Amino acid sequence: MTGEAVTGRRLPDGWGFLVLPLVAFLLVVFVHPLISVLARSLSDPEPGLGNYAAFFDSPVYLDVLVNTFVVAGLVTLVTLVLGFPYAYLMTLATPFWRGVLMAAVLVPFWTSLLVRTFAWVLILRDTGVVNEVIGALGGQPVPLLRNLAGVLIGMVQVMLPFAVLPIYATMRGVDRRLLQAAEGLGARPAFAFWRVYAPLTLPGVAAATLLVFVSSLGFYVTPALLGGPQNVMIGELIVQQLSGVLRWGFASALAVILLVVTGVLLLLAARVVDLRRMIGGGR
Amino acid sequence: MNETGGSVDVLGVGKTYGQAVALDDVTLHVEPGEFMTLLGSSGSGKSTLLNVVAGFTRPTSGSVTVDGRDITHDPPYKRDLGMVFQHYALFPHMSVAENVAFPLRRRRVRGAELTRRVDEALDVVELGGLRDRRPAQLSGGQQQRVALARAIVFRPRVLLMDEPLGALDKRLREQLQLEIKRLHTELGITFVFVTHDQDEALTMSDRIALLRDGRVVQVGTPADLYDRPASRYVAEFLGESNLLPAANDSEALLVRPQDVRLSRPGADLPAGDHAHDGKVTEVIYLGSGLRVEVELRSGGRLIARTGTRLDPVPRPDDEVVVHWRQQDCVTVPA
Ligand SMILES: Nc1ncnc2c1ncn2[C@@H]1O[C@H](COP(=O)(O)OP(=O)(O)OP(=O)(O)O)[C@@H](O)[C@H]1O
Numbered sequence: 025m026t027g028e029a030v031t032g033r034r035l036p037d038g039w040g041f042l043v044l045p046l047v048a049f050l051l052v053v054f055v056h057p058l059i060s061v062l063a064r065s066l067s068d069p070e071p072g073l074g075n076y077a078a079f080f081d082s083p084v085y086l087d088v089l090v091n092t093f094v095v096a097g098l099v100t101l102v103t104l105v106l107g108f109p110y111a112y113l114m115t116l117a118t119p120f121w122r123g124v125l126m127a128a129v130l131v132p133f134w135t136s137l138l139v140r141t142f143a144w145v146l147i148l149r150d151t152g153v154v155n156e157v158i159g160a161l162g163g164q165p166v167p168l169l170r171n172l173a174g175v176l177i178g179m180v181q182v183m184l185p186f187a188v189l190p191i192y193a194t195m196r197g198v199d200r201r202l203l204q205a206a207e208g209l210g211a212r213p214a215f216a217f218w219r220v221y222a223p224l225t226l227p228g229v230a231a232a233t234l235l236v237f238v239s240s241l242g243f244y245v246t247p248a249l250l251g252g253p254q255n256v257m258i259g260e261l262i263v264q265q266l267s268g269v270l271r272w273g274f275a276s277a278l279a280v281i282l283l284v285v286t287g288v289l290l291l292l293a294a295r296v297v298d299l300r301r302m303i304g305g306g307r
Numbered sequence: 308m309n310e311t312g313g314s315v316d317v318l319g320v321g322k323t324y325g326q327a328v329a330l331d332d333v334t335l336h337v338e339p340g341e342f343m344t345l346l347g348s349s350g351s352g353k354s355t356l357l358n359v360v361a362g363f364t365r366p367t368s369g370s371v372t373v374d375g376r377d378i379t380h381d382p383p384y385k386r387d388l389g390m391v392f393q394h395y396a397l398f399p400h401m402s403v404a405e406n407v408a409f410p411l412r413r414r415r416v417r418g419a420e421l422t423r424r425v426d427e428a429l430d431v432v433e434l435g436g437l438r439d440r441r442p443a444q445l446s447g448g449q450q451q452r453v454a455l456a457r458a459i460v461f462r463p464r465v466l467l468m469d470e471p472l473g474a475l476d477k478r479l480r481e482q483l484q485l486e487i488k489r490l491h492t493e494l495g496i497t498f499v500f501v502t503h504d505q506d507e508a509l510t511m512s513d514r515i516a517l518l519r520d521g522r523v524v525q526v527g528t529p530a531d532l533y534d535r536p537a538s539r540y541v542a543e544f545l546g547e548s549n550l551l552p553a554a555n556d557s558e559a560l561l562v563r564p565q566d567v568r569l570s571r572p573g574a575d576l577p578a579g580d581h582a583h584d585g586k587v588t589e590v591i592y593l594g595s596g597l598r599v600e601v602e603l604r605s606g607g608r609l610i611a612r613t614g615t616r617l618d619p620v621p622r623p624d625d626e627v628v629v630h631w632r633q634q635d636c637v638t639v640p641a
């Protein structure tokens with residue numbers, strides 16, 4: 025198996041020092057800030073678990089945490105439902121249309137998140153394009169801003185490439201002739217697709233799920249601009265605590281809690297799917 | 308022949324891809340229980356013809372019937388034909404047993420009956436011990452056996468095979484040829500087998516259909532094609548052949564190398580033999596015999612295959628007489 029070959033590859037003896045710059049880099053930009061965040065959460069304004077106690081004492085904060093995971097889960101679901109058929113379409117398209125489809129997911133990727141989110145505000149507001157069309161067709165305006173719908177639309181658009189790319193990469197490696205073989209053995213095309221093709225795309229789907237879910241947990245700009253007061257996500261709360269009320273210790277505790285819960289979820293996920301194989305890019 | 312085999316009729320089938328003609332008015336009848344081989348060089352249309360029968364390729368014209376029922380417009384999953392591919396096409400995420408069970412599940416076979424028939428099919432291809440392996444953990448020959456088991460487990464009346472041994476090395480190929488032949492006798496179903504290997508076709512088939520540029524150029528038993536080729540192309544495609552000018556220009560004389568004898572000039576020849584003078588240009592030792600190339604005095608070259616115990620053993624530049632019996636040469640339309 026390729027996975028083992030990759031993990032089994034070693035540097036020749038004596039060249040181990042080549043990884044030192046990487047280790048130093050990670051220590052400076054990753055481990056050090058993490059430790060200082062953890063330290064601050066336990067020491068600011070006074071030493072102890074006060075910040076954590078404050079979090080668990082108030083249902084408001086717990087609600088924000090739960091809401092964060094609910095929104096991330098919904099975003100993941102919608103992104104997969106859109107991304108899977110999109111990636112499949114890319115495998116079927118001619119090279120020209122494949123390029124167009126690829127560009128269509130990637131172009132937003134290259135534009136500023138802030139600009140994109142403000143664009144959504146213009147499109148989704150009550151006097152925006154969407155509601156104008158609905159109005160012209162004789163319908164009532166649909167509230168799409170300052171609520172869950174707005175957050176989902178904005179975040180799904182941002183996350184779509186993270187689902188499409190890994191799924192498409194896996195699909196490209198699936199032998200379409202297997203579908204033909206399945207039909208020759210008596211399977212209807214739809215059955216052949218779900219029993220033969222879809223299971224073979226699972227590594228890509230799992231990678232997309234993790235990537236989208238974990239990234240969604242930390243969203244800040246999009247829910248802040250498109251969501252309402254009921255849809256506060258933990259990223260917003262952290263910013264608010266930092267720059268609004270200057271409770272740096274509490275903000276640090278929030279960050280640590282998000283990190284721990286995410287870590288636990290990843291560990292649970294790892295029991296179900298082979299993370300290493302997924303991240304290692306193996307089939 | 309046998310009650311469980313289906314008859315296959317291909318009637319005037321044509322297939323074009325834009326300007327390119329892949330099949331040109333092909334008509335072929337396959338008897339119930341027959342082992343029919345589609346033989347031809349690369350690009351002659353063998354796979355296209357098989358895929359038309361399997362339903363993967365829609366013919367531009369003509370029709371296909373199995374047991375008299377027109378299936379030209381049926382999708383593949385309704386045709387109930389077994390199919391084996393050169394690339395095996397095993398489902399990598401399923402075990403050997405699950406692969407073999409796949410066509411049965413589609414036919415609502417369940418429980419003990421399912422297990423029994425899967426085991427039975429795996430026993431037929433002698434893979435009973437590997438039922439829980441994944442395809443990736445099998446050798447090429449084993450994978451192709453699984454593909455065979457999967458194609459016969461639902462008892463199709465016709466089994467289609469597209470170069471099933473093409474990816475295997477020579478020894479394994481020869482072993483599997485015999486196994487497929489045995490399977491054919493045991494099951495009694497109709498086999499349509501594609502190969503570009505003439506030896507494989509000669510060894511395995513009841514009848515061979517030789518294709519060239521999308522047309523069937525001759526259909527017949529291996530002996531028909533080898534001994535009585537309908538054209539120069541057939542003669543040259545199957546085995547080594549010597550083609551000599553005949554009395555009239557539209558025909559040629561065919562004599563197979565193993566029928567050619569060598570004698571010293573002036574030696575007594577059997578009465579009635581055709582004889583030509585010539586000079587040896589090359590001798591190759593093959594173990595099982597010698598391959599001797601002779602340049603004829605009348606022009607042209609000729610190959611003879613002889614035993615190794617000739618006395619004396621011919622050498623390059625020896626003057627020889629090549630001769631053969633009247634009944635060992637046939638006239639072939641040029
Ligand atoms: N999808 C296609 N599009 C265009 N031309 C095709 C297509 N499939 C086959 N052909 C052409 O049809 C002809 C017959 O192809 P086919 O695959 O049947 O040959 P074959 O006898 O199976 O050859 P091989 O021994 O190489 O497998 C070839 O000239 C091929 O280029």
Ligand SMILES: [Mg+2]
Pocket residue numbers: 353354355
């Ligand atoms: Mg072919």
